[in-house]
Amino acid sequence: MSFPTPVLETDRLILRVPQAEDFEAWAAFAADEEVNRYLGGGAGRPQAWRGMCQMTGAWVVRGFSMFSVIEKSSGRWIGRLGPWQPEGWPGTEVGWGLLREAWGKGYATEGAAAAIDWAFEHLGWTEVIHTIDPQNVASQEVARRLGSRNLGLTQLPPPLDKWPVEAWGQTREEWRARRR
Numbered sequence: 001m002s003f004p005t006p007v008l009e010t011d012r013l014i015l016r017v018p019q020a021e022d023f024e025a026w027a028a029f030a031a032d033e034e035v036n037r038y039l040g041g042g043a044g045r046p047q048a049w050r051g052m053c054q055m056t057g058a059w060v061v062r063g064f065s066m067f068s069v070i071e072k073s074s075g076r077w078i079g080r081l082g083p084w085q086p087e088g089w090p091g092t093e094v095g096w097g098l099l100r101e102a103w104g105k106g107y108a109t110e111g112a113a114a115a116i117d118w119a120f121e122h123l124g125w126t127e128v129i130h131t132i133d134p135q136n137v138a139s140q141e142v143a144r145r146l147g148s149r150n151l152g153l154t155q156l157p158p159p160l161d162k163w164p165v166e167a168w169g170q171t172r173e174e175w176r177a178r179r180r
Contacts, residue, residue, distance in 0.1 A: 004017075004064070006122070008067065008115070008118055010111060010114050011110070012071065012072050013070065013114070014069075015070075017056065017059055018067075019068065022068050022077045023049065025077035025078075026052045026077065030043040030048035031043065031045075032099070034100060036097075058084075063123075064123055065082065065083065065084065066082040066084055067081060067115065069107065071102070078099050079097050079102055079107070081115060082095070083115060083118075086157070088158075089157065090129065090131065090154040090167055091127065091167060092128055093128065094129075094130060096112050109142050112130075112146055116128050120172045120175060120176070126172050128170060129148075129151070130142075130143045130148060130167070130168045131156060133163065134165070140168070147174065147175065147178045148170050149169070152166060153166055153167075
């Protein structure tokens with residue numbers, strides 16, 4: 001069985017489909033309570049494995065999912081970001097989550113911009129959202145830098161429906177006008 005394996009490059013990042021070699025860093029990411037403060041909390045290795053396989057499997061089932069983010073200068077896995085739309089999701093999302101040591105460097109904005117370009121061009125999306133906890137100021141700032149605006153509260157599917165989230169987003173036309 002084959003599935004799409006795009007590789008996107010930015011000035012400082014490589015975005016590629018997750019691979020088995022990513023698991024140790026993925027598990028460290030999942031275990032960090034602060035990193036996952038707005039993503040449902042920290043998780044152990046078995047849950048991290050299921051999460052990584054869920055995102056990798058979505059590439060086969062949907063033809064897209066989050067990319068592994070590789071820092072070019074070091075070759076290290078530093079997070080996952082990209083298109084995400086599991087069953088019941090409130091829209092076509094580009095989301096992000098990075099290791100704590102990758103915070104504050106502009107990587108989320110840089111990688112998400114490349115993923116949004118790819119989603120609009122290759123997936124034919126007409127809008128993009130980012131589901132963000134109302135208290136997650138850092139992700140709200142990333143969304144603003146991407147040109148997204150707060151569209152109001154939205155609902156995630158169970159079992160994630162216990163937490164309030166806002167949808168931030170923009171249309172393809174708004175994105176393209178801003179990128180010109």
